[in-house]
Amino acid sequence: MRELLHTDDFDAFYYSLDERTTIKHDEALSYLETVYVLSNKFVKKIVNTNLYEMRVSVGTNEYRTIIFASDHENVIQATTIILLNGFLKKSSKDYDKQIKKAIKILNDLEL
Numbered sequence: 001m002r003e004l005l006h007t008d009d010f011d012a013f014y015y016s017l018d019e020r021t022t023i024k025h026d027e028a029l030s031y032l033e034t035v036y037v038l039s040n041k042f043v044k045k046i047v048n049t050n051l052y053e054m055r056v057s058v059g060t061n062e063y064r065t066i067i068f069a070s071d072h073e074n075v076i077q078a079t080t081i082i083l084l085n086g087f088l089k090k091s092s093k094d095y096d097k098q099i100k101k102a103i104k105i106l107n108d109l110e111l
Helices: 008-015 019-034 092-108
Strands: 003-006 043-045 052-058 061-069 080-088
Touching: 003 008, 003 019, 008 080, 019 052, 019 061, 019 080, 061 092, 080 092
Parallel strands: 003 080
Antiparallel strands: 043 052, 052 061, 061 080
């Protein structure tokens, strides 16, 4: 079982979601917390970073949560994961901006 920590940025994103999307996120978070081997369908490493993305699909919308495995390089072996920020993926431009935001959040945390 993994421990999930969350930032204020993630909380702001999560509490802005509609009910259907919140339910899907809760399912994904439960999966992240309890399943040892994580499928690339739900969690994928972000190239050239030490971050991962949790993927949630609701209808045609694609949501991403940038996560960090705080106690191991590999998210599968991590026992503590930090949920940095979340967003609705619209374009690669927004995506790059959100990754930079996640890195800033991570740097601001006192780990």
